Amino acid sequence: MKSTVRADTTARHIDKYESRNPVQRWLLERFHRHIRAWIDELRPVRVLDFGCGEGYFWEAMARLGPIPDVVGLDVREDALQAARRRLPGLTFLRQDLFDFNPAERFDLVVASETLEHLYEPARVLAQLCRLSRGSVLLTVPHEPFFQLSNLLRGRDLCGFGNHPEHVQHWSRRSFVEFVSPMVIADRVETSFPFILLLGRPR
Helix, strand or coil, rough: CCCCCCCCCHHHHHHHHHCHHHHHHHHHHHHHHHHHHHHHHHHCEEEEECCCCHHHHHHHHHHCCCEEEEEEECCCHHHHHHHHCCCCCEEEECHHHHHHCCCEEEEEEEEEECCHHHHHHHHHHHHHHHHEEEEEEEEECCCHHHHHHHCCCCCHHCCCCCCCCCCCECCCCHHHHHCCCCEEEEEEECCCCEEEEEEEEC
């Protein structure tokens, strides 16, 4: 499974999630609260998080209340080590998604800020749907607004604001069109600069 992981991926994540910029912190907090509300409604027992990174997502969820039993997958060992330190009660595995064969499927499968990094996102999404027995929660950058926000902050100027690891770019409409062959979208909302989609595998 080919992705755009780079040598500076972890550093970029630290810069993003540990930023002291009050606007950036507010936007991330609003984004996480939005997702937390959905998770509270779903009340999943077992969750798979594909592309869990350093565990910042579930650390944010834990600040907002109890969290379910989570299995996080990633290919970066340094990120997984950070996630294990951050959330020692959860399970984080260095595992290729297509070699992952759990004993039972998951109530909720999450891929947050991950699909845009993949050269074959449809193949990955189909596999995530096979691993879900309930819901699928997906988030991706909302383009062109994500790119414009980077430009306004003076980031990634050589790429006109495009994150160097992003090879997929979706508007709200095009993202719904992309997932629709595999996912019945129950909710599609935006939390600037992200698209949030909650649905069920077809």
